Amino acid sequence: MIKAVIFDMDGVIIDSQMNHYHVFSEYCNELGVRVDFDYYSNLIGMSDADIFGIIKNDFNVKHHIKHLIDEYQDRYIDFLQMTHIEPIGGVSNVIIELYNRGISLALASSSTLRSINAVLGSFNLNQYFRVIVSGEQIDNAKPAPDIFLNTSDLLGVKNESCIVIEDSCNGVMAAKRAGMYCIAYFNPNSGSQDLSKADKIIDRFDDDLISMILDML
Numbered sequence: 001m002i003k004a005v006i007f008d009m010d011g012v013i014i015d016s017q018m019n020h021y022h023v024f025s026e027y028c029n030e031l032g033v034r035v036d037f038d039y040y041s042n043l044i045g046m047s048d049a050d051i052f053g054i055i056k057n058d059f060n061v062k063h064h065i066k067h068l069i070d071e072y073q074d075r076y077i078d079f080l081q082m083t084h085i086e087p088i089g090g091v092s093n094v095i096i097e098l099y100n101r102g103i104s105l106a107l108a109s110s111s112t113l114r115s116i117n118a119v120l121g122s123f124n125l126n127q128y129f130r131v132i133v134s135g136e137q138i139d140n141a142k143p144a145p146d147i148f149l150n151t152s153d154l155l156g157v158k159n160e161s162c163i164v165i166e167d168s169c170n171g172v173m174a175a176k177r178a179g180m181y182c183i184a185y186f187n188p189n190s191g192s193q194d195l196s197k198a199d200k201i202i203d204r205f206d207d208d209l210i211s212m213i214l215d216m217l
Helices: 015-030 037-041 048-059 063-080 090-101 113-123 146-155 169-177 209-215
Strands: 004-007 104-109 131-135 161-168 181-185 198-202
Touching: 004 146, 015 037, 015 063, 048 198, 063 113, 090 104, 104 113, 104 146, 113 131, 113 146, 113 209, 131 146, 146 161, 146 181, 161 169
Parallel strands: 004 104, 004 161, 104 131, 161 181, 181 198
Antiparallel strands: none
16 A cells, blocks of 8 residues: 655656756866766766766766765756746646645655755745655665665655655666655656666656556555
C-alpha cells in the first residue's frame, strides 16, 4: 500500500536542465573547461559535490570543490532571479491534489537547499512537502539509494510504501535500489536518459497520473 510520494525537483517540478547546462557550461568555460550537453547529461541527477568532483578529476581543475559549488550556486540563483520560470505543466495540480487527499509528500533533490528553496518559493509549493532532502545532506548521491532511504526514514514510511517520481537514469536507479516504486517522467530536455528500469514511464502530469497513484493506496 502506497503512503507517500517523493518528487525529484530538476526535470520533474521545474524544466531546469537546459538552464543548469547554460549556467554550468558558461562557468566551466571560465575555468578553461569545455563541456557539451552529452557530457553534461551523464551528470544529471548527481549532487553538485559529485559533479564538480568529476570535473576536477577529468579536467584537472585546481579550485576546491566547495569553492566551485558556491560559485556555481551564486550564478544559478542569480539566473533564476532574473528569469521568468514556471513549473512543468500539470505538476503543481498533481502535488496539490495528492496533498489534499492526505498523501504524505516529500522532495528529494540532488540540488542544494539554496536552489530547492528558490524554486519552491517561486512556485509557492513549499507548504505541500512534509520533508525536503537535499543532495548536500547525504554522503552518497544518486544513483546510490541514500537520498530516498533518508527521505522515507524522515517520513516514517516503509520504503515499499513510497512512490518516487524521477526524470533521470541516476534517479531511477536510486529509487529502485531503495526498493521503491518508480514513475519516470520522460522529459525531452533532460537529455538521453535510460528510464527502462522504472516501473512506469509517463510523458505528462495529469488526472490519469493522480488516478493511478490513488488506485495504489
